[in-house]
Every structure is written in C-alpha cells, then in structure tokens.
Amino acid sequence: MQKNSFLTLSVAVLLVFSLQVSAQDAQPEAGVTPSSPFHIFDRFGDWARLNLLTFNQVRKAEIKAEIAEERLAELKAVVLEGASEDVVNQAESLSTAVAEEVETDVSRLDEEGRNIADLTDKFNQLSLRHQAVIEEILEKAPAESREALTKALEVSKRGLEKAGEVVLKQVEKGNLEKERAEKIAERTIEQLKKQVENRSEALKKITEELGEAPPELQERFNAKLQLLEKELVNVESNEQFKDLRERIREDLKATVEDAREFRKMHNVEDEDSDDILESISEDGAKVVERVEKILSKAKEKVAELERSVAQAQTNGKEIPARVSSLLDAAQKHLTEAVAAFEAKNFGRAYGQATSALQNAKNGNKFFEDEDSDEERDENVLEKIEEANKKIAEAERKVEEFKSKGGEVPAEALRVIEEAKKQVVLAKEALAKSDFALALRHAEFAKKVVEKIGALLERARKAVNSGTSNTLRVETKTEVKNEEVERPANTASSAARQPQVRQVKITAEGFLPRELEVKKGDTVVWTNATAKPSWPASAMLPTHDVYPEKGGCIASAFDACKGLAEGESFKVQFNPIGAWKYHD
Numbered sequence: 001m002q003k004n005s006f007l008t009l010s011v012a013v014l015l016v017f018s019l020q021v022s023a024q025d026a027q028p029e030a031g032v033t034p035s036s037p038f039h040i041f042d043r044f045g046d047w048a049r050l051n052l053l054t055f056n057q058v059r060k061a062e063i064k065a066e067i068a069e070e071r072l073a074e075l076k077a078v079v080l081e082g083a084s085e086d087v088v089n090q091a092e093s094l095s096t097a098v099a100e101e102v103e104t105d106v107s108r109l110d111e112e113g114r115n116i117a118d119l120t121d122k123f124n125q126l127s128l129r130h131q132a133v134i135e136e137i138l139e140k141a142p143a144e145s146r147e148a149l150t151k152a153l154e155v156s157k158r159g160l161e162k163a164g165e166v167v168l169k170q171v172e173k174g175n176l177e178k179e180r181a182e183k184i185a186e187r188t189i190e191q192l193k194k195q196v197e198n199r200s201e202a203l204k205k206i207t208e209e210l211g212e213a214p215p216e217l218q219e220r221f222n223a224k225l226q227l228l229e230k231e232l233v234n235v236e237s238n239e240q241f242k243d244l245r246e247r248i249r250e251d252l253k254a255t256v257e258d259a260r261e262f263r264k265m266h267n268v269e270d271e272d273s274d275d276i277l278e279s280i281s282e283d284g285a286k287v288v289e290r291v292e293k294i295l296s297k298a299k300e301k302v303a304e305l306e307r308s309v310a311q312a313q314t315n316g317k318e319i320p321a322r323v324s325s326l327l328d329a330a331q332k333h334l335t336e337a338v339a340a341f342e343a344k345n346f347g348r349a350y351g352q353a354t355s356a357l358q359n360a361k362n363g364n365k366f367f368e369d370e371d372s373d374e375e376r377d378e379n380v381l382e383k384i385e386e387a388n389k390k391i392a393e394a395e396r397k398v399e400e401f402k403s404k405g406g407e408v409p410a411e412a413l414r415v416i417e418e419a420k421k422q423v424v425l426a427k428e429a430l431a432k433s434d435f436a437l438a439l440r441h442a443e444f445a446k447k448v449v450e451k452i453g454a455l456l457e458r459a460r461k462a463v464n465s466g467t468s469n470t471l472r473v474e475t476k477t478e479v480k481n482e483e484v485e486r487p488a489n490t491a492s493s494a495a496r497q498p499q500v501r502q503v504k505i506t507a508e509g510f511l512p513r514e515l516e517v518k519k520g521d522t523v524v525w526t527n528a529t530a531k532p533s534w535p536a537s538a539m540l541p542t543h544d545v546y547p548e549k550g551g552c553i554a555s556a557f558d559a560c561k562g563l564a565e566g567e568s569f570k571v572q573f574n575p576i577g578a579w580k581y582h583d
Contacts, residue, residue, distance in 0.1 A: 029073060030070075030073040030076065031070070031074070032074075033074045033077050033081075033083075033087075033091065034078060034083075034087050034091045034094065035078050035081070035083050035087045039074075043094075049063055049067075050063055050064070050067075057105075057114070058115070058119060060105075061102060061106065061119050062122055064098055064102045064105065065102050065122040065123055068095065068098040068099045068101075068102055068126050069126060071095040071099075072095050072099075072129060072130055074095070075091040075092055075094075075133070075137070076133050076136070078091045079091075079137040080137065080140065084142070085142040085145050088141055089145050089148060092145065092148050092152055095130075095152065099130060099152075099155055099156065100155060100159075102159070103158070103159045106162060106163070106166055107162065107166070110166045110169055110170070115175040116175070117170055117177075117180065120163055120166050120167055120176065121184060123159065124160070124163040124184050124188065127157075127160035128187075128188065128191045130155075130159065131157065131195060131227075132191070132195055134149055134152050134156060135153070135195065135198075138150070138153070143421070150220075157223070160227070164188070164234060164347065164348070165340075165348055167184055167185070168181070168345065178243075182243065182244040185231070185235050186244060188231050189231050189235065192224075192228040192231060193255055193258070195224060196224055196258075196262060199220075199224055200265065210418060210448045210451070212447075212448075213266060213267075214421075214422060214441075215425075215437065215440045216441075221262075222268040222270070225263060227351070228255070228259060229273055229277065230347050232252065232255065232259075232276075233280070233287055233291065233346055234345075237288055237291070237346035238345075238347070253281050256280050259273075259277055260274065272297070272354065272357070273354075275290050275294075276290050276294070291341065291346045294354060294357065295341055295349060295353040298337060298353045298354075298356040298357040301356075301360035302327075302356055304360070305326070305327050305330060305360045305364050305367075306331075308367040309323065309324070309363075320366065320373075320432070320433035321432070321433075322433050323363050323433070326360070326363035327360075329356075330355075330357075330359035330360040330363065331356075333356035333359060337351075337356055366433070366435075369435065373433070376435040379435075379439070380426065380430050380442060383438075384426050384438075384445075387443075387445035388423060390419070390445075390446050390449045391420060391423070391445070391449050394412075394449045395416060397453065398412060398413075398452065401459075401460075406459060408456075409455055409458070409459045412452055412455040412456060415448055415451050415452060415455065416452070418445075418448055419445040419448050419449040422441045422444050422448070423445050426438045426441035426445065429441060498521055499522070500521070500522045500523075501521060501522070501524070503515070503523060503535075505526065505533045505535065506528055506529060507529055510525075510535075519573070519574060520572065520574065521572070521573055522571065523570065523571055523573065524568050524570040525563065526563075526566070526567070526568045527564065527565055527567055527568075528566075532563060532564055533563045534562045535581050536581065
C-alpha cells in the first residue's frame with residue numbers, strides 16, 4: 001500500500017512540474033539532465049503529458065516542441081558542465097529525436113489541412129534556437145560527440161526550411177495571418193544574421209590564433225551564410241512578403257552587403273551566392289532568374305556526376321561509398337529544388353539547388369584527378385606524415401622551452417592541439433576516400449604548427465620585458481648581461497596601480513567573454529540574473545596554484561557559496577596563468 005502511494009505521489013509531482021514548465025514562453029531551464037539518474041522521471045513526466053493528458057493532435061505536436069526546447073537546454077547544459085561522451089551523446093540523441101518528431105508532425109498536420117499556425121511559429125523558433133545552441137557547444141563537446149552534433153545541426157537546418165515552407169502554406173489556407181507570417185520571416189532573418197555575426201567573431205578569433213580558420217569551420221560558416229541567403233531569397237521573391245520587403249528594404253540591403261563582406265573576410269566567396277546577393281541588393285526582379293540559373297547549373301553538374309559514375313562502373317572501377325552518397329544526396333536535393341521552383345517557393349529552390357550543386361561538385365572532384373586511388377592515397381599519407389613530423393618537432397621545442405624555465409603560452413599548446421585534431425580529421429577524410437578534404441586538413445596541420453617557433457619567441461620576449469598576455473601575469477624578469485634576477489616591480493612596473501575589472505553574469509553567460517589582466521589585478525563577478533550562479537574555475541592546476549580553501553570542496557578561486565541576484569565575488573590574480581571560468 002505504501003509503495004502504491006509513493007508511486008502516485010511521484011507521478012503527481014512530475015506532472016505538476018511539467019505543466020509549470022510548459023506554461024513559460026521562454027526556453028526552459030535544463031532542470032534534471034541525462035547526467036542524473038533521475039532524468040528518467042523527467043522523461044516519464046513528458047510521456048504522461050503527451051499520452052495521458054493530451055488528446056488533440058495539434059496540441060500534442062505543440063507540447064513536443066516545448067519538450068524539444070527542454071531537451072535542447074539539457075544538451076547545452078551537459079556539454080558546458082563537461083559531461084562524458086556517453087552523456088552528451090544521449091542528450092543529443094534525445095534532443096534530435098524529438099525535434100525530428102515535431103518536423104514530421106508539422107508536415108503531416110499541414111497535409112491534413114489542420115490549422116497549425118501556433119505550431120509552425122513554435123517550430124520556427126525551435127529550429128532557430130537549435131541552430132544557435134548546437135553552434136555554441138559544438139567545439140566545446142567531446143571530440144567523439146561532434147559528428148553527431150554536426151548531424152543535429154543538419155536536422156535543425158532542415159527543420160527551419162520546413163517551417164518556412166509550411167508558413168507559406170498556412171497563409172495560403174487562411175490559417176496564418178499575413179502579418180504574423182511577416183513577423184516570422186523577419187525574425188528568421190534577424191536571428192540568422194545575428195548567428196552569422198557570432199560565428200564571424202568566433203572565426204576571427206580563431207584566425208588570429210591560428211593564422212587562418214580550419215577547413216571544417218569555414219565549411220560550417222559557409223553553410224550558415226547559405227541559410228541566411230536562402231531566407232533573403234524567400235522574402236525577396238515571394239508575393240506574400242511584398243509589404244515586408246518594402247518595409248525593411250534598407251535592412252535587407254544592409255544584410256546583403258554584410259553577407260558579401262563576411263564571404264570576403266573569411267575566404268568563402270562563391271560566384272553563385274554573389275549573383276543572388278547582387279540581385280537582391282540591386283534589382284529584386286532578377287532574383288527568380290538567378291535562382292533558375294543556379295538550378296540549371298545544378299542539373300548540369302548532377303548529370304555530369306551521373307555519367308562519370310556510370311562510365312566508371314562500365315569500366316569495372318570501384319566507386320567509393322562517399323561518391324555514391326554524394327550522388328544520392330545531389331539527386332535528392334535536385335528533385336526537391338525542381339519541385340520547389342515549380343511551386344514558386346524560390347527560397348527553398350535556391351537552398352536545395354545550392355546543396356545539389358555542392359554535392360555534385362564534390363563528387364565530380366573524384367573523377368577530375370587523373371591519379372589512381374593508390375597514388376592519391378599515398379600522397380595524402382605522405383602529407384599526414386609530414387604534419388606529424390612537424391608536430392613532433394613543435395612538441396620538442398615546447399619541452400626545450402620548459403626545460404629552460406619558460407612558461408609555455410596557452411596559444412602554443414592550443415596550436416599543437418589543433419594540429420593534432422587536423423591530422424585526425426585528415427585520416428577520417430582519407431578513410432572516406434575524400435582525398436581533397438584530407439589534403440586540406442593535412443596541409444592546415446602543417447601550416448598552423450609552424451607558428452610554434454614565433455609563439456615561443458614572443459613568450460620569451462614577454463618575460464624579458466615584464467609584459468603579460470591574456471589572463472597571464474609575470475612575477476619576475478630575467479635580466480640579460482647580468483648574473484642576477486630582479487623582481488618585476490621596477491620603476492616602470494611599480495608605477496602601475498592594480499586594476500579592478502568587472503564581469504557581469506547574464507542569461508547569455510559572462511560578459512565580457514575574455515579579459516586581459518596583469519599581476520595584482522582583481523576581477524569581480526556580479527550576478528545580474530534572477531537565478532543563483534556559481535562562477536567556477538577550470539580543472540587543475542588551478543587549485544594547485546590557488547590552494548586556499550573557500551569553505552567547500554573547491555578553492556578560494558571559486559564562488560563556493562554561490563551568488564544570488566546582485567551579489568559579487570572577486571579574485572586577485574597573482575600567479576602566472578590562463579584561467580577559464582564556467583558557471
């Protein structure tokens with residue numbers, strides 16, 4: 001009897017909690033995550049909402065969208081807390097699965113003629129948020145989880161395209177007011193533009209560190225730009241958005257120019273994209289004509305790939321699985337592009353034609369190289385070996401620098417880590433017979449690791465001059481031509497008074513994201529949100545350098561007791577180091 005009462009109480013609590021969360025418009029907090037054994041009860045509560053309390057099919061789909069938001073918040077939380085690969089993979093799987101269910105429901109309910117105006121709006125917001133969150137956490141996740149997260153990014157892209165398609169259908173059916181459709185389209189462009197700007201800033205930072213952006217990040221940025229460009233085409237070419245075009249004409253032009261500038265800045269210029277952007281900026285009437293031109297090019301390239309594959313098979317040549325997959329994807333995208341163009345959905349036609357064209361081009365590269373597979377394989381392996389030798393040489397230089405008492409800059413370690421990552425990516429691309437991509441990764445590894453010498457020399461000069469780099473402070477200076485060591489507080493450095501730097505804790509995270517401080521400076525964290533916050537440092541050796549206990553299992557380097565709204569926590573930085581913090 002007691003057991004039954006306990007189960008009933010547990011279910012009741014879960015259901016009440018779930019209902020409270022769903023009532024909120026904003027993205028829910030992560031709550032219990034897959035890293036907790038109690039997460040199963042959270043999922044049971046969601047199941048109960050869908051199967052015991054909700055019977056209307058449209059409302060069920062809306063609840064799934066709310067659950068998808070919660071699962072997305074959980075995925076972000078487990079990555080940022082440094083959870084294991086298994087936990088991250090589970091969170092990603094749960095998040096992606098429910099997002100795909102919502103996409104399926106949206107398609108089915110729209111085909112049934114249901115009024116799904118609210119659901120479509122929710123799905124659009126979910127897909128936009130999915131894009132932003134996955135991009136934010138992708139490089140922070142365990143390396144083994146990144147492939148799954150990259151696929152999740154594709155799912156959200158597909159969902160965003162589906163939401164845009166259904167918005168137009170709902171307007172045509174009279175279920176969605178034109179003004180609301182305009183707001184959805186305007187919001188989509190605004191948020192995608194913001195995401196592009198964020199990615200651009202991240203790429204600039206990486207380029208400053210490594211000399212140029214890694215190939216996979218360039219590809220991802222290019223895909224993000226194409227998504228923004230597709231939405232611009234959608235607004236520019238659709239009659240439903242005529243009033244919106246006139247109202248935000250100057251904003252559209254500014255966004256177009258920004259997109260073109262981003263392509264130049266990050267070396268992802270594309271002739272077809274530039275044509276489309278130019279037509280939007282100068283003469284909107286030509287947009288459809290340019291989309292048709294890209295569609296024709298896609299047809300030509302897909303046909304070329306089909307002929308090459310057929311000829312190779314006739315000659316008894318084995319076709320790599322990757323090339324077959326590229327052909328299948330190109331054919332599928334082309335079919336959808338043609339259907340979208342005929343339906344006058346030119347934004348979707350542009351997006352699908354661009355994807356078909358890119359897949360076909362990548363597939364054709366396999367046949368453009370006159371070398372045999374064995375020769376290409378050998379060439380890539382040679383480049384990988386060269387990269388490995390340069391990495392080994394860089395590690396030797398680092399050890400030599402350390403043996404002489406030098407403090408190895410974080411940038412140097414980051415460069416070696418990136419070079420090793422690129423070698424792994426080169427091997428993965430080679431295993432898929434993507435020789436061109438494998439070469440790009442191997443060449444990038446060689447190029448980036450060559451920076452080690454300059455970084456170590458700069459660190460050596462920094463020690464001699466008493467200067468410091470990002471969150472790195474010097475405590476002494478070596479004096480050349482003298483057999484003595486003197487403290488850094490000479491006349492030049494003693495004149496400088498310690499500074500106090502402020503960090504605000506917001507719903508978006510720490511602002512600013514980075515600080516440069518010198519010895520003796522203090523950093524103050526202030527919680528500007530309504531929920532508690534615990535600014536905490538990275539893993540060891542942080543707590544070796546700051547061993548003083550702060551009243552809990554961590555050190556005085558962490559806000560052990562937590563910060564309520566308006567409360568502050570401060571640390572004075574003295575030892576040399578680069579310190580990373582998380583909440």
